[in-house]
Amino acid sequence: MSARGTHELRCALCRHFEDDPAILERALPGMSALGSGHAATRAQDGLCLLNQTLRAARSGCESFVSII
Amino acid sequence: MNTSATPVSIQHPAARRSGWRELWQKEDWWAVWLGLGIVLVAYALFASGHSLEWIAVSPAKWSSGSDIGSHFAGNWPRYLAQFALWAALFSIALRTLGYEVRRFLPAFLLVYCFAVLIFTLGQWSEANRYNLEPPLVALVLGLVISNAIGLPAWLDAGFRVEFYVKTGIVLLGATLPFTLIVWAGPTAFLQASIVSLATFLVIFTVGRRLGLDQRFAAVLGAGGSVCGVSASIAIAGAVGARKRDASVAITTVILWAIVMIFALPLAARLLHLPTGVAGAWIGTSEFADAAGLAAADTYGHLAVSAPGITGTPEQSLFAFTLMKVIGRDVWIGVWALVLSVIATTRWELQGADTKPDVTQVWWRFPKFVLGFLAASALITAVSAHYGQSAYHDAVTPRLVTPIKDLRTWAFIFCFFSIGLTTRVRELARIGPRPFLAFTAGVVVNVILGFVLSAWIFAPHWRSLAP
Numbered sequence: 001m002s003a004r005g006t007h008e009l010r011c012a013l014c015r016h017f018e019d020d021p022a023i024l025e026r027a028l029p030g031m032s033a034l035g036s037g038h039a040a041t042r043a044q045d046g047l048c049l050l051n052q053t054l055r056a057a058r059s060g061c062e063s064f065v066s067i068i
Numbered sequence: 069m070n071t072s073a074t075p076v077s078i079q080h081p082a083a084r085r086s087g088w089r090e091l092w093q094k095e096d097w098w099a100v101w102l103g104l105g106i107v108l109v110a111y112a113l114f115a116s117g118h119s120l121e122w123i124a125v126s127p128a129k130w131s132s133g134s135d136i137g138s139h140f141a142g143n144w145p146r147y148l149a150q151f152a153l154w155a156a157l158f159s160i161a162l163r164t165l166g167y168e169v170r171r172f173l174p175a176f177l178l179v180y181c182f183a184v185l186i187f188t189l190g191q192w193s194e195a196n197r198y199n200l201e202p203p204l205v206a207l208v209l210g211l212v213i214s215n216a217i218g219l220p221a222w223l224d225a226g227f228r229v230e231f232y233v234k235t236g237i238v239l240l241g242a243t244l245p246f247t248l249i250v251w252a253g254p255t256a257f258l259q260a261s262i263v264s265l266a267t268f269l270v271i272f273t274v275g276r277r278l279g280l281d282q283r284f285a286a287v288l289g290a291g292g293s294v295c296g297v298s299a300s301i302a303i304a305g306a307v308g309a310r311k312r313d314a315s316v317a318i319t320t321v322i323l324w325a326i327v328m329i330f331a332l333p334l335a336a337r338l339l340h341l342p343t344g345v346a347g348a349w350i351g352t353s354e355f356a357d358a359a360g361l362a363a364a365d366t367y368g369h370l371a372v373s374a375p376g377i378t379g380t381p382e383q384s385l386f387a388f389t390l391m392k393v394i395g396r397d398v399w400i401g402v403w404a405l406v407l408s409v410i411a412t413t414r415w416e417l418q419g420a421d422t423k424p425d426v427t428q429v430w431w432r433f434p435k436f437v438l439g440f441l442a443a444s445a446l447i448t449a450v451s452a453h454y455g456q457s458a459y460h461d462a463v464t465p466r467l468v469t470p471i472k473d474l475r476t477w478a479f480i481f482c483f484f485s486i487g488l489t490t491r492v493r494e495l496a497r498i499g500p501r502p503f504l505a506f507t508a509g510v511v512v513n514v515i516l517g518f519v520l521s522a523w524i525f526a527p528h529w530r531s532l533a534p
Contacts, residue, residue, distance in 0.1 A: 022166065027311065028301070029496060030318040033489040034325055034356040035297030036230035038095040038165050041400050042298075043431040045305025052311045054304040056408070058425055 010060025012044065015067045017055065019046030090431075095231045098161035100439030103238025105157075106474060107443045110242075111450060114467040123150050124470035126477070127184070131193040151180050154477070158231070167225045175226020179488075182209060183480040196373035203362035203369075203483045207329060210487015219488065227485040230298075233358040234436035236478030237389060241443035242471045244386055245451070248532070249444055252387075253394050255528050256351070259520045260395025263352045266516055267293035271509035278501040282415045284313040286407050288502055291321040292509040295397045295434075296356030302432050306404035307411035315496035320506045322490060323498075325359035332514075333367040343371045343379030344387045344532040345522050351391025352517035362483045364388035379530070387532050389440075398437055401429035447471075 011017045018024070021037025027047055031037060044057035051061070091097050110120040125146035130136040140147070155176055159169045186209065189195060190202035213219065268289040275285030287309045291300035297318050304314040332353060336346035346367045354360030368381025408424040447468065454463050521529055 020166075028315050028318055029494040030315070030322050030490070031297060031301065032224065032227070033229060033297070033322055033486060034358055035301060035318070036095055036228070038093075039230055039298050039301075040090070040094045040096040040435045041295070041302045041432045042305065043302070043428055045301070047311060053308050054301070054311060054314055055308055056305050056425065056428070058423060059308065 010058065010064055011046065011048065011055045012057035013064075013067055014048075014060070015065040016048050016050040016063065017046045017057070017067075018049055019044060019057065023047075090435075092164050094435065095161070095165060095228070096234060096435035098165070099231060099234035099238050099436040100442075102157050102161060103235050103241075103436075103439050104442055104446075106239060107242045107446060107471060110467055110471050111446065114450075114463075119466040120470040120474075121466065122146060123153055124473040125150060126473045127188040127191045129191050129193060130188075136188060136191075147184065150477075151177075154180065154481075158228075161231070162225065162228065171222050171225040173226075175223040177226075178223070179226055179481050179484055182206075182484055183477060186480055186484065187476070190369070196369065199370075201366045201369040202480055203366045204330070206480055206483035207326070207362060207487045210484045211490060212487070214488045214491050215493070224489065227488045229358050229482050229485040229489060232478050232482035232485060233361060234434075236361070236475050236482060237357070237393065238436055238439035238443055239471055239475035239478060240385065240389060241440035242447045243382070243468055243475065244389070244444050246441075246444045246448035248386065249390065249394065249441070252390050252528070252532055255525055256348075256390040256395035259348070259525055260352060260391055261399075262520065263513060263516050264293040264396055264399075267509045267513040270512045271505050274508040275502065275505035278505055280501055280505060281310075281313070283307045283309040283411065284317075284502070285505065286411070287313055287317045288320065288506050289509065290400075290403060290407070291317045292324075292355060292506055292513065293396075294400055294403055295392075296321045296325060296359070298356070298397075298434075299400055299403070302400050302404050303407055306408040306428065307415075312496065316498055316502050319495040319498050320502060321355050322495065324506065324510055325355040326486075326490065328354050329359050329363045329366070332363045333370055336367050337370050337374055337377070339522070340374075340376045341522060342377065342530045343368060343381060343384040344529040345379075345526055346371075347384035347387030347532075348391050348525065348529040349517050349521035350384075351388040351395065352521060353514045354388075354392070357392060357397065358482050358486055360388055360392050361385070361479060362486065365479060365483075380533070383532055387529050390532075393434075393437055393440065397434045400434065401432035404428050404432050 024037040024047060025032045045054055046057060048055045050063055113120055123146060125143055127136065128139050130139065155173060158176060159172055162172050163169050186202050186206045189200050189205055271289035271292050272285045275288055286307055287300050287304045290303035291297065300314060300317040300321060332350050336349065347364045350360055350363045354363055364384045368384040371377040371379060372381060405424060405426060405428055412424055451459055451463055
């Protein structure tokens with residue numbers, strides 16, 4: 001994997017990152033009423049379970065814990 | 069920080085879902101496949117001397133119980149076949165998206181049965197007299213069932229509002245001439261851009277003045293100005309907003325969107341707005357595609373029986389779709405990019421390292437719009453081979469009308485599902501500050517949208533017709 005790829009997918013590789021559409025819809029009440037976890041507009045965003053923030057898959061922070 | 073060089077393509081769901089996999093792992097693409105698939109099959113049947121008409125059955129106009137009774141007695145196999153078709157198509161898509169078919173099917177059976185009831189009620193000769201417009205009946209019925217009676221959560225597998233509305237919009241493309249999109253698109257973009265920018269700035273500024281965090285104000289502003297809940301989620305991810313702020317934004321958008329489903333058509337009727345003008349206003353001032361389509365469709369039905377209102381129900385839907393989809397929805401990626409740049413360069417850090425990513429303009433692009441444009445281009449190209457009389461005698465009844473009827477079904481599934489998934493008790497509580505900030509944006513949005521639709525661009529929207 002390239003260094004660029006490693007850099008860009010930090011949240012995506014983090015244990016605290018949750019991007020399952022069904023889980024996101026449960027975590028954000030009302031999301032499925034006039035939106036969707038499966039929508040293209042969400043891209044690869046997910047929920048940081050540690051900081052309780054929404055994050056792009058390519059962001060990252062010092063609390064990163066590898067999923068691997 | 070651990071940045072071990074592990075192949076992300078096989079390590080994490082987020083990585084696996086990128087790239088080509090989006091083609092079958094995002095509902096936008098599934099709406100394209102299903103919608104365009106239906107259009108292509110309709111064309112193939114038409115070209116071979118047949119029609120999709122048999123399976124695109126819908127309740128006929130009726131004035132007595134015996135009328136409608138004989139309709140169902142003679143056509144029940146067609147309804148069964150149509151249910152099987154929808155159920156099969158949606159099952160394939162939702163199974164791929166991770167839902168269990170055994171949960172989807174009973175839920176969709178419920179949706180379909182109520183859709184038959186709602187459609188039938190809308191075809192009653194006295195329906196307009198009692199304001200029984202299908203979108204409003206569907207919404208109210210859904211709200212009553214979900215909030216007063218309650219349904220098990222697992223049935224949500226069949227209440228896919230966005231999937232149904234996106235599929236319906238792709239089918240709507242087949243009934244909208246491509247030349248009309250080219251002609252009206254630039255005006256829709258100009259009008260929508262003016263209102264979107266003004267609304268965002270008002271919500272953001274008022275929100276900041278009331279002490280809201282910049283990210284929260286941006287998420288609220290996007291929800292009110294771009295594409296409702298989808299925009300709030302997209303901007304929340306792009307700027308790294310807090311989960312509770314995103315939840316409050318979602319609730320605020322839903323509440324105002326539902327109010328507007330009733331308020332905008334009613335106001336447009338009181339003002340005797342032509343259907344094209346009202347559709348443009350609703351497209352500018354509603355907050356979500358599904359809610360806006362419900363409002364625009366409602367106005368189309370209201371206008372049929374209201375004296376002094378010019379235009380057709382289709383003009384209301386066309387103007388709404390051009391304004392909302394072409395004018396507003398397609399820019400969500402640009403909004404996300406700009407706000408992520410501002411968030412990382414101007415706003416206080418929240419412990420995260422977020423790099424603005426220009427590729428999100430494409431990743432966040434609502435791909436169902438491509439299906440909408442492709443369906444329009446295809447049917448327009450087919451129609452170009454026919455003269456006006458042949459078009460009305462052959463193409464309209466055997467090709468366009470069946471697609472339009474299936475589109476109506478998809479929209480009713482959507483409108484009923486809005487009510488079924490809006491559970492007031494589960495929504496996040498809204499504080500006065502975000503509510504006031506959003507409401508300030510609503511006021512500006514509605515007034516500015518009206519001025520542009522009914523005064524400045526009125527001749528344009530009034531003359532919007534295939």
